[in-house]
Amino acid sequence: MAEWWDRAIRRADEMAAGDGSAASLLAFYARLLRSQKRLYESFQRGTPSGSIERDLPLLKKSASALLRDVADHGPDQLAAQARRVLDDDAGSTDNLLLSYWETRSDREFFAKAIVQPYALWLADSAVVPRRHDDAQTAENRCPRCGGMPQLSILEAYASASGDGSGRQLLCATCLKPWSFRRVVCPQCGEEDERKLGYFQSPAFGHVRIDACETCRRYLKTVDLGRFGLAVPLVDEVAAAPLDLWAQEHGYAKIELNLVGL
Ligand SMILES: [Zn+2]
Ligand SMILES: [Zn+2]
Numbered sequence: 001m002a003e004w005w006d007r008a009i010r011r012a013d014e015m016a017a018g019d020g021s022a023a024s025l026l027a028f029y030a031r032l033l034r035s036q037k038r039l040y041e042s043f044q045r046g047t048p049s050g051s052i053e054r055d056l057p058l059l060k061k062s063a064s065a066l067l068r069d070v071a072d073h074g075p076d077q078l079a080a081q082a083r084r085v086l087d088d089d090a091g092s093t094d095n096l097l098l099s100y101w102e103t104r105s106d107r108e109f110f111a112k113a114i115v116q117p118y119a120l121w122l123a124d125s126a127v128v129p130r131r132h133d134d135a136q137t138a139e140n141r142c143p144r145c146g147g148m149p150q151l152s153i154l155e156a157y158a159s160a161s162g163d164g165s166g167r168q169l170l171c172a173t174c175l176k177p178w179s180f181r182r183v184v185c186p187q188c189g190e191e192d193e194r195k196l197g198y199f200q201s202p203a204f205g206h207v208r209i210d211a212c213e214t215c216r217r218y219l220k221t222v223d224l225g226r227f228g229l230a231v232p233l234v235d236e237v238a239a240a241p242l243d244l245w246a247q248e249h250g251y252a253k254i255e256l257n258l259v260g261l
Contacts, residue, residue: 001124005037011231015238022240025259029237031073032113032258035066040117048118050127052101055118060093063114070110078109085110101131104148104173106256112172113258119145119174140169140186147173148255149186151236152210152221156228158182170232172255185212186219187254199245206230207239211251218251237261 012030016023042062049055064086071082085093100111122129122145129145141147150172158166168177169186184191190212198221199209206227211218220239222232236257243253243261253261 001120002037002041005033005040008231008234009033009037011229011234012237015234020238022238025240025261026234026238028073028075029234029259031069032066033234035069036113036117039063039066039114040121043118043121048122048125048127050122051130052098052118056094056097059097059114059118063093063097063110066114067110070113082110104146106148106172109258109260115173116175116258119147119171120176123174123176139180140189142169142171142174142176143178144176145171145174147171149180149219150175150255150257151219151232152180152186153177153232154182154221154223154225156224158223158225172257175233185210185215185217187212187217188215190214199242201242201245204239204242207235207242209242209246209251211246211249216251217254218246219254 009030012026012033016026016030020026039062043058046058052059067082067086071079071086073079074082085096096108096111097115100108100115106112119129131146140149142149148171149169151170153168153170155166155168167180167182169180170177180186183193183196185196190196195213197211197213199211206223208221208223209218210221220236220242222230222235224230224232237259240259240261246253
């Protein structure tokens, strides 16, 4: 799994070095991915229980390094927030992580950044996380951990197959994909093609906005058939101008990404 993180880090580094409008976002994201990889690797010494309450000591021990890195190198606002979390008593970090696990709010930057490697570790260890709600039974939530979809992926073979297969949603929490029908809104389940719009910009040939007129929500789709070297999680961040376009047109994202877009 180190290879999975390395691929994402390389892609973020590569695009941060370009002259795209999201270069500074990507430089920050590359740094964050490195911290998350270290967090993930630090977990390898233990065994997850699947209960976040029980795994909390392990999470917190490794999480402070990520917080310190953001405090030292993150954008001003996040750096100040990281310092506050570090200065607070241990109880507030507990609350932050526990409440994120239950609510999965995409406004909780640090909780999401820390929980992602944890949830991925659970998934890679084939440990089913214990949660208090039944959200994981919904088709539009991650079957492993109950997370929201961060983005949608069209597999390389998808455009060739006429049967509507080849689409996956990527979980915003454990970062694992699950299969999802091609022509349906992942937020409200709308299936009427006339209500589902796809918006593209010449600047991003393989990333598009999938928006729904019924619920006015959107997410981005990364089309691996158009560019097989894309790393969906990273390319989604790089296509930040598409988010600005969607928001200007009155669509709200189903799940904000780790850089807050
Ligand atoms: Zn998940
Ligand atoms: Zn919808």
